[in-house]
Amino acid sequence: MFLLPFLIVIIPILVIVWLYSIYFRYKKHLNQFNYVKISAKSTKEIYDLLMIQAKNGFKNAWTMLGPYPALITADPKMFNKILGSIKHITKPITYKAFENSVKGTLFYENGLIWKNQRRYMTTAFDQNAVLRFVNIFNKRADELVDNLKLEIEHNNVNNINVVDIKEHVDNTVLKFVYESFLDDEIDDLKGLMKKINLLSRLYAEKTMNIFELFKVTYFFTRNYWIERNIINYLHSNIKKVINKRLKNKINMEKIIFIDMLLNEMKTNQTLDEDLVIRQIKLMLEAGFDTTTYTISFLLYNLSKNPKIQEKVFNEIVSILGDNRNEFISFEKLKEMKYIDLVIKESLRIYTTGQMFSRYLLEDVKISDEITLPQGLTVTFLPGVMHRNPDLYPNPEEFIPERFKDKKFKENRFIYAPFCLGVRQCIGKQYAQLAIKTVLIKILLNYELVDVQHELCLAVELTLVSENGVKIGLKKREST
Numbered sequence: 001m002f003l004l005p006f007l008i009v010i011i012p013i014l015v016i017v018w019l020y021s022i023y024f025r026y027k028k029h030l031n032q033f034n035y036v037k038i039s040a041k042s043t044k045e046i047y048d049l050l051m052i053q054a055k056n057g058f059k060n061a062w063t064m065l066g067p068y069p070a071l072i073t074a075d076p077k078m079f080n081k082i083l084g085s086i087k088h089i090t091k092p093i094t095y096k097a098f099e100n101s102v103k104g105t106l107f108y109e110n111g112l113i114w115k116n117q118r119r120y121m122t123t124a125f126d127q128n129a130v131l132r133f134v135n136i137f138n139k140r141a142d143e144l145v146d147n148l149k150l151e152i153e154h155n156n157v158n159n160i161n162v163v164d165i166k167e168h169v170d171n172t173v174l175k176f177v178y179e180s181f182l183d184d185e186i187d188d189l190k191g192l193m194k195k196i197n198l199l200s201r202l203y204a205e206k207t208m209n210i211f212e213l214f215k216v217t218y219f220f221t222r223n224y225w226i227e228r229n230i231i232n233y234l235h236s237n238i239k240k241v242i243n244k245r246l247k248n249k250i251n252m253e254k255i256i257f258i259d260m261l262l263n264e265m266k267t268n269q270t271l272d273e274d275l276v277i278r279q280i281k282l283m284l285e286a287g288f289d290t291t292t293y294t295i296s297f298l299l300y301n302l303s304k305n306p307k308i309q310e311k312v313f314n315e316i317v318s319i320l321g322d323n324r325n326e327f328i329s330f331e332k333l334k335e336m337k338y339i340d341l342v343i344k345e346s347l348r349i350y351t352t353g354q355m356f357s358r359y360l361l362e363d364v365k366i367s368d369e370i371t372l373p374q375g376l377t378v379t380f381l382p383g384v385m386h387r388n389p390d391l392y393p394n395p396e397e398f399i400p401e402r403f404k405d406k407k408f409k410e411n412r413f414i415y416a417p418f419c420l421g422v423r424q425c426i427g428k429q430y431a432q433l434a435i436k437t438v439l440i441k442i443l444l445n446y447e448l449v450d451v452q453h454e455l456c457l458a459v460e461l462t463l464v465s466e467n468g469v470k471i472g473l474k475k476r477e478s479t
């Protein structure tokens with residue numbers, strides 16, 4: 001009879017005592033940093049808060065994420081000591097929020113399971129695969145230019161056509177990833193796009209809603225069922241391609257991602273068909289929004305910086321010569337070094353991956369005064385570090401040449417758009433080649449013009465612009 005009231009009183013007290021004991025245990029280790037309480041009402045507010053911190057040269061603070069202590073850092077020393085070590089590759093419990101989508105995959109797993117997956121997934125990016133990707137990038141980027149031409153002919157004011165470039169680039173990038181990793185063409189591009197975009201929206205909402213973060217309560221929300229339907233749709237789509245694939249004999253001369261996974265499945269006990277589907281879906285998701293927004297922000301930056309745009313154009317013309325309307329080979333892409341700086345600078349200003357975290361399995365000595373305790377979650381803020389005025393003078397300005405400074409050779413931990421170390425982005429080179437190809441094809445055909453559009457930036461799973469990415473396109477006469 002007294003049990004219920006007893007439990008109602010005693011359980012909250014025990015939970016509070018437990019939380020306080022964790023708080024004080026970690027406070028002892030972390031009291032050299034400020035304590036901050038994190039709260040934001042919207043994903044836009046998160047971005048604004050980060051940028052205010054960046055202006056103030058933010059380095060470190062600690063907080064409690066529910067019962068979990070976390071260090072939030074934009075300090076190169078922390079990037080170096082943690083991401084630079086092969087020991088600290090474990091992702092914290094906060095990644096559980098996305099487990100329905102990524103559980104079991106390379107993005108989510110830790111320890112030996114992750115190591116084993118990283119080994120076989122890396123073979124999907126070998127030299128032969130890269131050459132195949134470049135073919136896909138060329139073909140689909142040409143198609144993007146053709147589609148833009150159609151739009152411009154229909155909708156032209158003063159030779160300048162205002163477009164939300166993100167809406168065009170996302171079709172192209174979805175084809176890139178789908179064809180690269182499934183070796184198949186998309187049946188229903190619009191349907192797939194809608195579903196993938198909706199999934200990103202759901203994840204953004206999830207990070208803002210405490211009920212959705214916990215499995216027990218999430219189950220009772222509408223979003224849970226929408227998410228489930230989308231995941232099932234994507235799985236059955238990929239399964240169809242796998243079935244087609246299994247009917248044909250794998251061509252070992254021209255092995256590609258899907259075949260590589262199906263082949264690995266024969267000898268690797270840890271890989272079954274469900275995981276093959278999940279790994280492929282991961283590549284589509286991880287490669288899509290990040291690359292789409294990076295390309296869109298890059299074109300936007302160039303529209304605002306015509307002198308830099310001209311230098312890029314001159315580099316393209318000087319390397320491609322008279323073959324500028326033809327296939328752009330991997331070698332030619334590699335030769336364009338100034339474009340590399342421009343992409344770096346664009347990713348510095350608009351860092352698509354604004355945060356990622358690691359869980360410390362053991363103490364980490366940072367300096368004589370600072371030792372981070374085992375059990376701590378460390379959340380890295382590369383976008384804040386990239387705007388620190390001490391590291392990047394005039395951080396708001398678009399200056400690709402800044403990356404020529406020798407300090408970037410001396411300290412690679414001051415720049416981390418793709419994360420760093422052994423668990424950095426597996427698709428880094430893939431993304432760079434895709435971005436370069438689209439940029440070159442567009443610049444060969446259009447001049448990018450500033451249309452005074454101000455981005456409304458928000459931190460979802462990637463950095464997004466809530467009001468699109470608008471630029472002006474002016475047809476080049478000389479090509």
Ligand code: HEM
Nearest residue numbers: 106107286287290291294352353356418419425426427431
């Ligand atoms: C400009 C585009 C891209 C950016 C800025 C980017 C950024 C990142 C970042 C910051 C991480 C670390 C995330 C974390 O540790 O929580 C990451 C991981 C990852 N990325 Fe990318 N990414 C891009 C494109 C791609 C592409 C095209 C693919 C696939 C083809 C891809 C696949 C992955 C995967 C699978 C991981 C997890 C790797 C692991 O945990 O071992 N990314 N990416």
